[in-house]
Amino acid sequence: MTPTTPAGRLMTVNVNVLGVGQRPAAWRSPDIAPDAIVDRAHWEEVARIAERGLIDALFLADRPAITDPRSRPVQYLDPTVLVPAMAAVTDGLGFVATSSTTLNDPVELARRLWALHTATSGRFAWNAVTTWDVEAVRNFGVEELPERSVRYARAEEFVTVVRSLWDTAGTDAVVDHEGSISVHAGLGMDRLVDGRPAIVQAGGSEPGWRLAGLVADGVYSVDQDPVAAAAHRDTIRGYAVEAGRPADAVRVFPGLAIVIGSTEREAWERFDHWEHLAPARYSLNALANALGTDLVDVDLDAPVPESVLRDAERRDAGWSAAYRRVLIERIRTEQPSVRRLLRDFGGYGQRFLAGTPEQIADSMESWFRSGAADGFNIMLDLFPSGLSDFVDHVVPELQRRGLFRREYGARSVLERFAGE
Template sequence: MTTDRQLHLNAFIYPVGHHEAAWRHPRTQPERLFDADYYQQIAREAEAAKFDAVFFADGPALRTEAAYSAAGRLEPITLLTAIAAATERIGLIATASTTYYEPYNLARLFSSLDFLSKGRAGWNIVTTSTEIAAENFGLPAHPDPADRYRRAAEFVDATTRLWDSWEDDAVVLDREAGIYADTDKIHRAEFVGEHLSVRGAFSAPRSPQGHPVLVQAGASDDGRAFAARHAEAIFTAHQLVEHARAFYSDIKAGAAKLGRNPDHVVILPGLSPFIGGTEAEARALEQEFNELTVPAYGIKQLRGIIGVDLSGHDLDAPVPPELFGDAGDVTSNKRSRKQVVAGIVEREKPTLRTLLHRLAGARGHRVFAGTPEQVADTIEHWFTTGAADGFNIMPPYYPGGLTDFVESVVPILQRRGLFRTEYSGTTLRDHFGLPRPASRFTAEADAAQFAS
């Protein structure tokens, strides 16, 4: 089949892979976690397959148990700058927190990445959910979700005002007259809010994309409202296609109500594929990884999702469904990842051991074991039935899990006319089909001139 609509694919780089026991498997290379060339190699492979972007999650705290996991991360914006030097087209998306940064310094970091990569930067906007982050910044407590989202809305407004503060034609480079820039076209941000205040003009002109692509990953009620207003791409987690469709239509409708073009909000669920020559081979590979898990680690991770410690629960006894009474549903969820786990418990009635194995693969994102054709069929079904604009591909192990996907699944998607065989543009906005945003100050100046 062919279609004018094109699938989007990101490589979600989680150092040794998205399965929690990946570091123990002989197919992974945990000794390379702090080597730039390891990540450059992964990004070049994704670029050769014409992926839209690579993506790094991050948080300002040591969230995993170092005794049982390959813990620790390189700072992602610095790392993406190294990847930018080793690649030419692939987008570069990093997570950064609106709770634990300030707008001016974060604006400079992402603007610099956008310049140095020639227009490939994206910012995954998070408010940070882990409470232990507060301890690293001298705060007595982690702000509550409502306060974090109010600050986040102000943060995005202040940051985009900074990125817009130079109009596109502010730099004139008139050597003869000795004028570098038209200062009438450089504006102070002059942002004052409840949580933030930013006065000055930015320290650089608008970057190649106007500003980096704005990405968001929260699916709570506050997160959805924030995404509908601000996000240009959304990372999300769903187990069932019908839940993904409900989320997809809800977000697109919310964006339309705010006067935005729904096509300019790209929705990308996570998919973690175990790939084998037969379905049995793929399932056997998944089982290899599951057998390497440490229950104590999985229980700690589960506690972070559901807020209940099951360390005294029999591993081979069913998980009590009453633990999820307040999880909410797919169209109005207060605790999005808890809702995903609640759905698994309700449908599958797993033992605790089975649930830990289900979550070990990708922390609540969809894990799929099958042949390349089966993986491609799943992607096509979600894409063509209104559940996704593409996928965050989350290989259970790196680097080979990505290799399996790009060598066996991508060619099928290309033959079906669903995915590009060459890049048609040079920026991340080009890849996602997003317009370059106009500077708000230019728009205000044009409106004033028209009114006069």
């Protein structure tokens, strides 16, 4: 029997598949084909390795916009297209695919997601995002990004309508809804699989926490401090109670970007190797984009100027509000030089850790047992090699500590998030 924690639950471990890796120069690895991100075989291999490691789910982000490939290749295929290909070569692995509540039609999306729920026998979850990317919004013919309050109000209404449509599966019932969204339709699809898709929410601001408490089964967070993470988790659970749900109905999974080495020095050398192969000024430009400013003339050996931080706090577009808030809090607390910040910015908005399998497991265990996290969204430097290292070295360490499963139990992602 799989050992459990004192609370009776195991750690949830999802892997965020960022194309060929989180490192911007990952595509230059000699064991990665140039066309890997559009090659089905690459995604199938990633899925097989993840299943070998008994990973809960692969998390597939999406940026539905044209990007400049000269800086780095990113994920170009729609996650809802990738899921069936990966599900076909696995039996237990789950999948979380991202689709926007701002840019989609609820009836069409409800049917598309239900089809994936059916095709994967319940191994599917929807990451409902409000979309903060101006380029993505314009790619859908929308001239201006709606304000955050408008996006989140629509998200609450949108997810509620989608849930109502799923409830009509296998019946002739119709959802009548009039609001900012008008719907008079049923799902029009059979109920061939028990349950429904799990719902994941990725917002880290107050509106996002409220939305998560109302509708989410899992939350992808960007906290980098365990005390703040525990407080935000309690806030989300409080909103769940206000919505008439149990406090533990929502599980929180902070992002954790890692680089693994047999020693800590080896891990940092691996990190530095790939960072040095990245395009010139890549990290500085990414940091500037995160803060919504130009850092061309910044002193690399001085802290980020207070004027830059104040301007960043007033911005409402260009980057995730949660990422920006956590980044600013960290800069103000630690006062690092820009040069030091750039090295520690290796997670590009996520908590970053370079170390041995034991060190990584130590950190994950500490956050999990302290109530700062119910699990993690793991981001790896290179795919598939970084994922193989995690599966072969970190997963056994988590199992040895009784924190992670030794075999798949519940089949559906919804059941896993609820606790096997």
